[in-house]
Amino acid sequence: MxxxxxxxxxxVAALVFTSCTNEFLDRSSKxxxxxxxxxxxxxxxxxxxxxGAYNQYFPGYNSGWTSTKTPTCFxxxxxxxxxxxxxxxxxxxxxxxxxxxxxxxxxRLLVRRGGTGWDFSWIRKWNTLIERLEEFxxxxxxxxxxxxxxxxRFFRAYEYSTIVQSFGDVPYYDHVLANDEYDEQYKDRDxxxxxxxxxxxxxxxxxxxxxxxxxxxxxxxxxxxxxxSRAMLFEGTWYIYHKNDPAMKTSSNVDALAKTFLExxxxxxxxxxxxxxxxxxxxxxxxxxxxxxxxxxxxxxxYRPYSNDLAIRHCIASYCNMREGQAGFANLSTLKAWIxxxxxxxxxxxxxxxxxxxxxxxxxxxxxxxEATFYRSPTNLNGxxxxxxxxxxxxxxxxWADATNTGRPEFRSNTNLNGYPCVRYAEAVLNWIEAKxxxxxxxxxxxxxxxxxDKSINAIRNRPIADAAAARGVKKxxxxxxxxxxxxxxxxxxxxxxxxxxxxxxxxxxxxxRERRMEFYSENYRTLDIRGWxxxxxxxxxxxxxxxxxxxANLEEAVNVPxxxxxxxxxxxxxxxxxxxxxxxxxxxxxxxVYNGSNLADMKGYLIPANVRDRGNIGGVKQYLEPICRxxxxxxENKSKEGKTYTITQxxxxxx
Numbered sequence: 001m002x003x004x005x006x007x008x009x010x011x012v013a014a015l016v017f018t019s020c021t022n023e024f025l026d027r028s029s030k031x032x033x034x035x036x037x038x039x040x041x042x043x044x045x046x047x048x049x050x051x052g053a054y055n056q057y058f059p060g061y062n063s064g065w066t067s068t069k070t071p072t073c074f075x076x077x078x079x080x081x082x083x084x085x086x087x088x089x090x091x092x093x094x095x096x097x098x099x100x101x102x103x104x105x106x107x108r109l110l111v112r113r114g115g116t117g118w119d120f121s122w123i124r125k126w127n128t129l130i131e132r133l134e135e136f137x138x139x140x141x142x143x144x145x146x147x148x149x150x151x152x153r154f155f156r157a158y159e160y161s162t163i164v165q166s167f168g169d170v171p172y173y174d175h176v177l178a179n180d181e182y183d184e185q186y187k188d189r190d191x192x193x194x195x196x197x198x199x200x201x202x203x204x205x206x207x208x209x210x211x212x213x214x215x216x217x218x219x220x221x222x223x224x225x226x227x228x229s230r231a232m233l234f235e236g237t238w239y240i241y242h243k244n245d246p247a248m249k250t251s252s253n254v255d256a257l258a259k260t261f262l263e264x265x266x267x268x269x270x271x272x273x274x275x276x277x278x279x280x281x282x283x284x285x286x287x288x289x290x291x292x293x294x295x296x297x298x299x300x301x302x303y304r305p306y307s308n309d310l311a312i313r314h315c316i317a318s319y320c321n322m323r324e325g326q327a328g329f330a331n332l333s334t335l336k337a338w339i340x341x342x343x344x345x346x347x348x349x350x351x352x353x354x355x356x357x358x359x360x361x362x363x364x365x366x367x368x369x370x371e372a373t374f375y376r377s378p379t380n381l382n383g384x385x386x387x388x389x390x391x392x393x394x395x396x397x398x399x400w401a402d403a404t405n406t407g408r409p410e411f412r413s414n415t416n417l418n419g420y421p422c423v424r425y426a427e428a429v430l431n432w433i434e435a436k437x438x439x440x441x442x443x444x445x446x447x448x449x450x451x452x453x454d455k456s457i458n459a460i461r462n463r464p465i466a467d468a469a470a471a472r473g474v475k476k477x478x479x480x481x482x483x484x485x486x487x488x489x490x491x492x493x494x495x496x497x498x499x500x501x502x503x504x505x506x507x508x509x510x511x512x513x514r515e516r517r518m519e520f521y522s523e524n525y526r527t528l529d530i531r532g533w534x535x536x537x538x539x540x541x542x543x544x545x546x547x548x549x550x551x552x553a554n555l556e557e558a559v560n561v562p563x564x565x566x567x568x569x570x571x572x573x574x575x576x577x578x579x580x581x582x583x584x585x586x587x588x589x590x591x592x593x594v595y596n597g598s599n600l601a602d603m604k605g606y607l608i609p610a611n612v613r614d615r616g617n618i619g620g621v622k623q624y625l626e627p628i629c630r631x632x633x634x635x636x637e638n639k640s641k642e643g644k645t646y647t648i649t650q651x652x653x654x655x656x
Contacts, residue, residue, distance in 0.1 A: 060420025115166030289393030383609025384550025501534025622653025
């Protein structure tokens, strides 16, 4: 374990410890920073130290081809029931790997599994900052000290929360470990309840002391509060839906702490809402597809701009430009979840064509976010025909037909300039309403009121609609009414009953979860949500065959698009077959039709990726947590050979 904890700070590229000596002179380097007062007493250095972590915590903050936490359309990161691939679906772990899997598979697991790896280098980074701030406290004003201490404790708590999400119980460290501090380095895991109470204390301090404004797109109190509410909401709901799991036997006061953590999630989000700074004044696509400056309006709390002049670019949007294929794509399960614009699920909606799963009908009948998220026609650029355009501006997808635009860097390759909204107000209000609903449903908390819905879900639904969307028949979705909640038959289906947590008893909680699914599609929230809610079984095609299917396509019509709309990309049979192999559709009765070169008129049905295969068996409760891998276990065993016994407890079900 030592080699995973005692990692020098150089790994985070924030600080390099050096000295330069000879028999005449001992002086600091002019090009590197030293671990002394020259470094730690300068506020600009503290800011640089902190800024080096933004890539670690904020989706879309990378550059070039890096894919950490990026949307699924660029890299096959997310592992959920929303996302499919054209071949075998990504597995969650089925057997305990011999090595430390976070090293072998890389940071993409941060989103594929909705957590992080067994890596404490970032904890060491934040403990270092906390200790140095204390050591040089007199160099700062009280306000400066409290702000930076709040930032350090916020990131320590948030980092720990992600490790807990992966492993449950983990060893807790609130100081930098010395090289010979073996009893601490090789101690067994602390209960997750202990660790998360420490995180809660850090969050409380952070939100009392971080600046409300530290400059545009720097971490401030409201960014921290939104992310802290995310961590507390997950923890509170985990205790509800996993309280009887074997891994929770190490913890005590589970019910009381579930209530406490949910109250914190509610209160942290309330802090953001009470600030009066944020609202929903920008149409959905414009929050993501902006390359000419920061999005208008006040919904984005933290934004990652890209700049051609500064050579800071990324390739997220280029995978939404109708020229690139997509590695991960939406499926029929996703489509069925979207609410119709009368506020009803498709099974009870009175909107025209509500039961049609053709893209053109879905665009006009569903919530406006659908039109802003997906292309309006089936495409050959991925196996399900459902193409994500969420992360590019409205001009980008239409440039496929314009030969003069093929080289525009804002739309192509790793030179595109569409920025990314790393933290959004929608998360704060949806965390808030979910926490309130769970408190009311499970712990006798104050009932959710219509006013609560109006300033959360209904405020989101009242976003402006783009003129281009309105021209396609898109309408705002009717408000969610407490007195007449939809009663979706999917909520009590056999599929839901077969999940770890079983049927969702509350129609209100079901609708809140639906809202999250629509709002955060492909933003790497869904994996964490279904893990916390005890719903990983939704990822199994044997249980949920809709994850292995796409939209309904009339391929004859899709190939011969209307001449009066040259912006619609025609479906190209040859290209689809070259990419996906056999072209197949499934009729409503389950009949599979394979394209044979002369039966285009009969190719009407749900698109099926030619090589699509189910993932390996999701074998029960053990897979909700990751195993302590063989490398870590070996470290403990090897250290024990030196005279003292050190052991680390394995997660239930992963014992060898």
